Amino acid sequence: MAEQLTAVPGIRAVALGGSRARGTHRPDSDWDLGLYYRGTPDLAALTALACEAQGSPVEVAGPGGWGPWVDGGAWLRVDGTPVDWILRDLDRVGAVWSDCRQGRYEVGIQPGHPLGFWSPVYPGEVALGHVIADPSGELTALQRETLDYPEPLRKALVDAAWEADFSVVSAAKSAPAGDRLHVSLCLSRAFGVLTQSLHAHHRTWCLNEKGALAAAAALPDTPADFAERVGEALRGLDIAAVEAAAGVVADVRAVLDRARN
Template sequence: MTDDTFLNGVADALAALPAVEGVALGGSRAQGTAGADSDWDLAIYYRGAFDPDHLRAIGWEGEVSAIGGWGGGVFNGGAWLTIEGRRVDVHYRDLDVAEAEIARAQRGEFDVEPLMFHLAGIPTYLIVAELALGRTLRGEVPAVDDYPAALRRSAAARWSQMAELTLGYAAANHAPRGMVTQCVGSIAIAACQFAHAVLAAEGTWTTNDKRLLHAAGLQEIDAVIAAAGDDALAEAVARAGALARARLESATARIAGGTDAA
């Protein structure tokens, strides 16, 4: 079975579920960066009440969560499936929530929510990024064009502030006590926070942590963490901060003072 035949069949089945108004392809498959073993990320956009039992009834192998089963918030559940030998993730997307987050993003507003596998949590505008980067397969989903100028400024400022606080706490409390795990964890979290700040400043959408540091040009922090040891914790915290600040300064240069409205 070809990929196109497979995708069309899955999209048809998802689009036929009650309350579903649109189906979109996301992730590396939508962006043209997938490898042979990449999974398939699909989102079902529903209006009103969606019942996961309808998805379970299709009979695909795997785990189907309840609404809110992934912790609630904007990422409110989904399924990890195997269909025709292919790994498929299906994400629940409430259209009312998506439309509200698009409006908030236009105003430069967002929250940060915890989500498994995302070290620094996720910004609620991540579902807006999905719409910007994804490909609609069936029905209709909200259209997202450019990265909002207000969000570029607010997200860059907020993420960088969180990163500075994270590193500052590690430098003042963890490093002097030789707390290796806490220091390394703080550097990792702050690196992700700085990466979100850089990408926001540049107006670049991102949807997950897998290549977050690379996308933001902060992969050098890998070497900082690899070299960290009990005798070099304070230096590692300082080096990671210096690398990230230099990259962020370059990214924010064009929007300093609100001069870049792109």
């Protein structure tokens, strides 16, 4: 399939991503294929190939069809197996990588990413993926670059932990009124930021919210019972939960501050 995809005008390379590339998959996990394109991919050719692979009609979303960051793609079932195609603009990935090397990143609104899409995901996907079709060799060359986690990006994402404190303070203002929606959003944001900071502290790419809590908890120096304490705070969503969240944030910030000093 990867070889067929790279024959489609605009598609430059295909990489296996997601849990199967990282070796953390379950037997029922999807197969995620990143379709790296340049210019405008031939949507009609992609649709024809998708329909042929599935044996029934498939809708393929073009660039921007799934939002500003995830871009587009298709959900297929091939011989009963779920296979996801995910479009990635090589020029944009390269631009984000250049920003990351300078310590710059963005967090954008994106369906399917409730805590926002963190732009370092783009080079992280390249670094952690398995390139399976790359006729020109450009994705392979980019992957070699991304294997070295940029120190400016590490510093920027570790410094971002300040927002976790800010979010917990915001939650504390809403908890007495029983505003569970606002409290849950604030605490989720705080813990999401901490997972990014902890991963960056260890120069490890964090790709999305799924599995991020358990992955962060398994990293060296992460405070004891991190995942359990986060879970307890998110179950409560009251004043006690906010106080518990403040303790989690303080412990993680202490780890990060010790590393800086």
